[in-house]
Amino acid sequence: MNPTSPLTTRLRAAGYRLTPARLAVLAVVETSHAHLTPALVLDEAKTHAPQIGRATVYRTLELLTELGVLRPIYLGDGGVYFIRAEGGHHHLVCTGCGQMVEFDECMAEEMIHDLQERFGFQIDSHLLEFHGRCPACAVYPVGAAG
Amino acid sequence: MNPTSPLTTRLRAAGYRLTPARLAVLAVVETSHAHLTPALVLDEAKTHAPQIGRATVYRTLELLTELGVLRPIYLGDGGVYFIRAEGGHHHLVCTGCGQMVEFDECMAEEMIHDLQERFGFQIDSHLLEFHGRCPACAVYPVGAAG
């Protein structure tokens, strides 16, 4: 709702109009630290802009993805999640129980520097995901008919 | 179809039955080097097992994900892609035009070692994604309406 938050400034700078619907979605994105689904964003956005429609949420999420603000990820249950793109995300996911650990450490800096040199990309975010089995799930072999 | 390929052996070892439908999906997964969508897998699998149903493809892809053979990823258009989990994937994606570059270099080994120590996970695959703008897209600022 606040039309001078970092994200609104950013949209504005890119030449997009700041409509009530967009402000509502931006508010949700700036407020929530969770992984967002379109449905969740719609729900929360409605507390700011009751009349907002589903389609607008999808369109705004796509827009924010294009701007590099959000990133869609897939966690294995039939649906997307959006996370903040900035600063990178570092996930350790268990393929057994689905639990996800976020870790800080990140030696991505060197890689980013290297990739920018090699491919000429201007890199502004990254996602590092490591998959395996957590201590509990590693105990049992992966078995049939579970 | 070949019941002694690496993947069939793996399913077998985990206690799953090797049905024609599963063999068909496995054949597709072992053959194709592309990013797979459920729809594509269904199509291709039909050349091996014409009677295979949609649901079985979904169930088998989920099964292979659980086994750590595949990994679902989201590339920004409303749908999942499955990629081989093994060996890691290294993507450089342009948020402007969507182009994706795959690169080899990977300093994930140290990180994996460290993470296994710290969290006790048994890590068997990883996905490193860097997002930014490719040389061409970096030229123009991200602009509104088009």
Place this chain on the structure above:
DNA sequence: CTGATTGCAAAAATTTTGCAAGCCT
């Protein structure tokens, strides 16, 4: 034999689209 697995088709859930009305600039 036994029970895991399938295929079907319907049900759910998720996304996209078209377009007149609305609102930001």
Place this chain on the structure above:
DNA sequence: AGGCTTGCAAAATTTTTGCAATCAG
């Protein structure tokens, strides 16, 4: 005023589910 944006609701897609019939082991 101009034209980007919206909201609605229907259409299109994508996934999931229930269950009797199959089939692998």
